[in-house]
Amino acid sequence: MHLVVCLKQILDPEIPSSDFKLDTQARGPAEGIASFVPSIFDENALEVALQVREAAGAGKITAISIGPDSAIDTLRKALSMRADEAILIRQGEFSDLDTYGTARLLASAIRKLEPADLILCGRESGDWYGGQVAAFLAAEFNYPYTALVAAVSRQEREWHFRRQSDDGWETIACSVPAVVSVTNDDHNLPRIPKVRDNMIAFRKTIPAWTAKDLGLEPQSTRGPNAELELEKLYIPQVSRQCRIIAGDNVDQKAEQLAQQLADLHAI
Amino acid sequence: MTPTRQVYFNITQVWVMYLLFGITLAVFCHGIYRHWRRWQIGRPVDRFDQLSTRLRLLLKEGLGHQKLLQRYSGAGLAHLLIFWGFVFLFLGTVVVFIHEDLHIHIMQGSFYLYFESLTLNVFGVLSIAGIVTALVQRYVRRPKRLKPDKPDDAIILAAILIILVTGFMIQGLRVQITHDPWAAWSPFGKAAGMLFAAFLSPAEMLLLHRTIWWFHLVVVFSFIGWIPYSKLFHVFTAPASIFTQSLAPRGQLPLLNLEKEDEPLGVSRLQNFFWKDLLDLDACTECGRCEVNCPAFLTEKPLSPKWLILDARESLHAQAYNGNRNSPSPEEPSPLVGPVIKEETLWSCTTCGACMEQCPVAIEHVPKIVGMRRHLVMERAEFPGDLENMVRSLEARGHPYPGASASRTDWMQGLPVKSLADQPNAEFEVLFWVGCAGALNQRSQSVTRAVAELLTRAGVKFAVLGREERCTGDSARRIGHEFLFQTLAQQNIATLDRYKVKKIVTACPHCFNTIKNEYPQLGGNYEVVHHSEFLAELVAQGRLKLREAKTGKVTFHDPCYLGRYNQIYDAPRNLLDSLPGAERSEPEWNRRNALCCGGGGGFSFMEEKRGTRMNQNRSCQLLATGADTIAVGCPFCMIMLEDGVKTAAPEQSVQVRDIAEVWKAATE
């Protein structure tokens, strides 16, 4: 069984709002305001893959990421969580990489590996919240696609996905191979790696592939989304004035609030 | 006539004694040998450096019974008497040996009278007094710390009493029968003899003397032979443990070398302990002082430092003494952590150090617990869920507060303070290390601001690292995540060295302890002071002046990492006393005996799942002083005690404030 997990390294989303600033041209976040971390849902995806392998008793997990050289950190984290292999695809050379291009690039890399039974991605990246690469990847391979998956199990020749629906949960049976996008759930919190695994991961080599390795022309990774123009990127000013309920003690404040709620016709 | 006495008076077949002694010695040595082999399965460590310091400690803590007399001193005094009695009586026996077997006739004349007779008599009686006190303590007063009763304890005390009493009996009978001219020099022996003479004939007394002499001998030899097989072994292991105790700064945990590939990360089996850690298991006399000062034990958590040591000891004794030294693969289940020492026990410790402070035989509990935590965290990645989140946050953000929405520079708003990053060439006297709590916790931010304002007022040129500060790593290290600690520490050391920082002041004792005592292990050497010390210095230099004060009734709670670990008790007290109008009282358990607030060892980041709350326990003690203000010197204590006071005494308006806040308020 071969599982492929796609990861992206992003700016730490937990940065306090007061520290979040845009760069001078307002095209993206400013440099140096926070550290880089694996995208939150991508870690859930990796955890799901690890759980699938544990349940099956065997299997190979390959972690793959497109990014600058610093994205190696995310891949090392994946290795320390016990992914078997990690591959970096150097973003630098691919100009104008939009979501179509990202999917095409990932697909061409994945095709170089042994056939994958399941490809897992996070439901959306924790920075730009694109939410499309997983589906595009399914389209590239012409595999079935399922979104918002929280858990995966193997039932004979099928995958069973437990996924969020609009009002609860659904179990989907899907043929192998398939592509899923993963969402967070209390059962797929990414595990803390054992320090020894951390140390082993540190010593592993992570190959970095270029356009040439993938047989692609860098310009060929421009898709329809590259036509979108970013007209403006700004930090919205919040100007709501909050009224703090005053009172000498809890009883008074509770009274006050109840009164306010009544005034709002809430009760 | 020269004062002396006949050795072996009325005793024949003395060769039997030598035979029995030979057997005793063989049994004794075999016992020692078995222990020795067991200790050897531990890892090497050099505990024979600084010999003069070690000797001094042996004299002070061993012979001088320092810790025994500092607390529960009645029991300590009893032991002192028993101990010194034994020392002198043993010397007396050595004198006989020298006199009789080596034929160096020292046991005569004034020496015989003053030493061998009078001194030994006095110490013998004092020793009996000690034993009787001990018996009353153990079987009448029954303090909790001595539970449970074991037959061994009764046997040992009875044996010693028998030895002492029969000793006097033998002496008494002899002086009576021989009409010893110097009997008056052994007053108690003489009295015993007179008692016998009142009831017995000389022939009966002779028989009795011989019988009791052999009886006494058998008891003594059994006693000696039994030493390595019972609690009595502490007679050797206690001084050995005291002598080989760690001389590193108290607040420093041992450094783990993470470079070596197959070194076990922490303690999963007895072989992973240092040999000294195994030695001190055998030094434990089950006195229970550690237990009744442990904040976890006192709140019914599944941790008793005493039982931790005794369970480990039992496991050690169950090992074949030529146990396997090699470390197993990390995947193998631990025979120690889990089966012998439960995980919930290990996670109940706040690392407050009270156990080690109270232990009269220098057992090192906390490094053992952290050693086992290291295995759980680094080898097995198994630890309480709350701590997982703390670790994730430390790894990603360099602070242990997941979900913190503040930035490290928020507290600076409105103050003329800038980070070094914004003014890298600024000159400064001292770096104010704010700490994660001081920057990100809403309540602690007031303390940070108070300290900054006081420093400004005193005209001190200080710098802050702002966003470049990362957690010192104290919490990571205490929960056993040595890897994370070293990562954070190295980052901080690089930053501090880049700015050429020499002197650091901080309001957090955990930061204080780690930077001062633990960063040198990784190459970071700085002069570190706690803000109470620094402010006290400023007051002494006249740079901080009092204006008016209306401080009122105040008490000070000693933070574990400032007091016990770093022996700083007076600076904060002096700071408070320097405020006119301050009436300072001391809580019940203070200074080295202070009870932990429950905030250390990772507890500031996780829920107490069992027992009652540690902070409430301590809060009650502080409230009992009647103070209106409880002064603290640590952000963890602040959070814990504010919560504890609010729960324990919600109607009262007792405030918990940092000493900096008290000072600032009193001088506005």
Add this chain to the structure above:
Amino acid sequence: MRSVVAVLIADHNEFGRTEIEVLSAGVRLAEDLGGTLTAVLLGEPPASFAPNCFSYGANRVAVAEGPVLSAYQPIAFSAAIEQVIRTIGGDVLLFPSTTSGLELAPLSGHKLGASVVMDAVGVDGKVDGGGIRIHKPVFGGKAQSLLIARKVPVVVALRMRSIAPVARQENTPGEIIKVPVTVTSPAGTWRLVDRNVEQSEGLRLEDARIVVSGGRGLGGKENFACLEELSRVLGAALGASRAAVDLGWVPSTWQIGQTGKKIAPDLYLAVGISGASQHMVGIAGAKHIVAINKDDKAPIFQMAELGVIEDYREFIPKLIEAVKKRKTSATTL
């Protein structure tokens, strides 16, 4: 760029808030562009669907019909959408961010070679030189982006509860056409095995008028009990921030936020919630926000209308009392 298409899946739901919002966005956009709004229905919609679409501004309803549409299947349905759009045309496709929308928007977009923007909170057609503007929050809500699409087709998935509905117009005429779908099931199988609907004491989070929500500050699973009481007394639904879900205190269906439910209740009570932007994103449409938190520096106090700085453990029981008192006195009047 003139034809706007609202793609609606009539799977197992009735015509409701979701559909109204997509149509409302579509009708306004069509107006800006001077174009038309077509509602494309897939999945055997009930008869009432089409008239409802007209009531909310659709000019035309295209009902896709074909054997492959009998049961929802992402690849098959996206192929169907492609065929329908290639048959009837469509420049801007609007999807709701339902589970099916999250699958079909990018899948159909890829098939059509469209620019795809997910999680948008608004669209307008007021762009110089032609095109549409898409409003999309990024970085967990810390920043807002405006994207211009000038080339067709464009696929936009709209965040729930972010579009103000247009007024319903009764008796509006409209054309219903049937579009035959001849695509077959793709390679690979996909079927629904089991469905589990979360019963949350009758009140769906998205529809509730009042929502009481707990966060990290609650400290533990058991502590949600007092919020449950409060919600009973107020007749509210219960929600939570991601922190509470990740800590295992509440089921993930309670999660409100960037990656969770988006709701727009009349009243939202945030208890022990700090107010991180990712959470606030989920309640951007709430009318009145009340925050209860013992940390006066919590960012939520900058976004709430009313705030109480108290420990919820002490405050909530008192609030419950005060509300109960009012309720009983109201009924006795």
